[in-house]
Amino acid sequence: MRVSEQEAVESAAREVGAFLERRREQIAQRWADAPLFRAVFTVSRDEAVEACKAVLDALSEVASAGRLEDVAAPGFDRVRDQLGRMAGSRTRTGSSPAQIADEVAALRAPTAELLRAEPSDATAAEAAETMLALTVLMGTLRLVVMQTALSSGEALIARQRQQLLEVATPVISLWEGVVAVPLIGTLDSARSQVVMESLLESVVDRRARYAILDITGVPTVDSLVAQHLMKTVAAARLMGAECIVSGIRPAIAQTIVHLGIDLGTVLTRASLADALAYALSQQGIEVSPRAGGR
Template structure:
C-alpha cells in the first residue's frame, strides 16, 4: 500500500523504523530466499524466515534510536547473535569473507524496493532521505556482520592452533613410572608452555618418577630453547620427577658449547633409548637380549 509524503516532523530514521516494523513479514520472506539465509537454513524455510524477522526487529530498534552508523547501537547485539552465527556457518562451509560480504550486501535490494513502494512519489525529498537512511543502516549491518564473523574466525584459528600444539606435543607412557615427550620442530614460547603443562599433568596422572624430553626432532637449539628446556626440567623436579633430555646430536652439542649455555644441572643422554635404559635401570629393571629378541624383566 502506498502512503503519501509523510509528516515532515517524522525523521528519516523514524520512518525507516516504522517501515521495518510494518513490513517485517514481507522482508523476512524475501530474505529467506537470499543466498545468506538459503545456504544456511537448508532444512526448513520457516527457520530462515524467523531468523530474518529477528534481524528486521533488531534493525527497526536501531533505526528508532537514530544511530544508523553506530556499530555499538544496542539493536546490533541481536544482529551479532543471529547474522553473526549465520556468517560463521557460511565460513565453516568454505565461504570466503568476500563471498559473505557480498551475501550480506544482497539483503539491501529487496528491502529498498519495498521502501520505495511505500511512497506515492519515490522521487520526493523525504522518500530519498528515507532510502538513504536505510542504505546507511544496512551498510552498518554489513560492517557488524563482517566484524563478528572475522572475530569468530580469529577465535576458531586460535583454538585450532592450540589444538595443533597439543597434538604436536604428545606425552607417551614408555613404562610404568616413565613418560616421554618427543619434540619435533621449533620450540617457541607458546609451544614450550604446552609442553610443560602436558608433561606436568602426565607426571601427576601416571605418577611418573622419570620424564624424558626427546629433542631429536628439534632442528636447532639456541639460548631461548635451552631456557625453555631448563624451566621444564625444573618444573618436573618440583613435581617429584627426574627429567632427562635426550636426542642431543653432535651439531646441537657444538652449538650449545659455542653459545656458552650451561646444561650442567640437566641430565642428558644421546638417544631416547639411552634415556629409557637409564630410567629403567634406576627403577631396578634390567634389560637383556635373548635369542628371540629383546625382552625386559
C-alpha cells in the first residue's frame, strides 16, 4: 500500500471515530430500538441507550486508534464486556451465535444512514473511504460479538454437562453410616471425577463408615475404568470409609481377569443387596425376614 493510500485509510478511520463520538446520542437512540438491544433491555429503554453509548465509546476509541480490523484492540474489551453479557443472555434464551451476529450486522444500516447525512466538504473518494472504514469497523464488531457468543455458548454447554453428570451420579443414603452410588452407563475421566467428588463429600457430610460403588449398570469395565474405581476406593479409605464395589457380573469378572487387573485389595460383592448386608453386619445389625414370611 502506498503512503498516500495508507494516510487515506488512517484519515478515514479517524473520521469514523470522530463521527461516532459526535453522533453518539443519535446513534444510541436508533440502536436502542434494534432487536439486539430491545430483546435484552425489555424493561427500561434508557438502560438500552446507555448500553449503546458504552459500545459506541469503545468503537470510537478503536477507530481513532486506526485499528479497525484488530479484534485484539483494547477498545474491544469493553465491547466484549457489554455485548458479551447480552450475547450470553440471548444464547440462554435459544438464540444462535449466527442470529446474534446478524443482529449486530443490522446496527450498521442506521449508523451509515447518519454518516451519509453528515454535512461534509469531503470529496466523493474521501466519503467513500470513510464509509468503507465504518463498514470494516462494524464487520470487526460482528466478529468480536460472534466469538464472544460462541465462548458463552460453550461455557453454558460445559455447565449443563457438569450438572447432568452430577444428576446422573446421585449418592444415596441406604442406612445410617452407609451410602451408595449406583453407576449407570459408561464411565469416562470426567464422570469418574464427579463420582469421586460426590462420594467423598457425602462421606464427610453424612459421616458414612461404608461407601458402596454399584456398577451393575456399567456395560463394560476396561483398565481405565478399573483405575478410576481403585482411585475412588483409595480416596474413600483416606476419608475413613470402607469402600465396597458391588454388581460385578460374570462377564465383567472375566474381562477383569483377562486384562490382568488386580482388584485384590478391593472389597467386592455380587450385588448391591449383598454389599448392604455386609455393611450392616459389620455394624452389628442383622436383618431377618418377618415371621410368617411377611
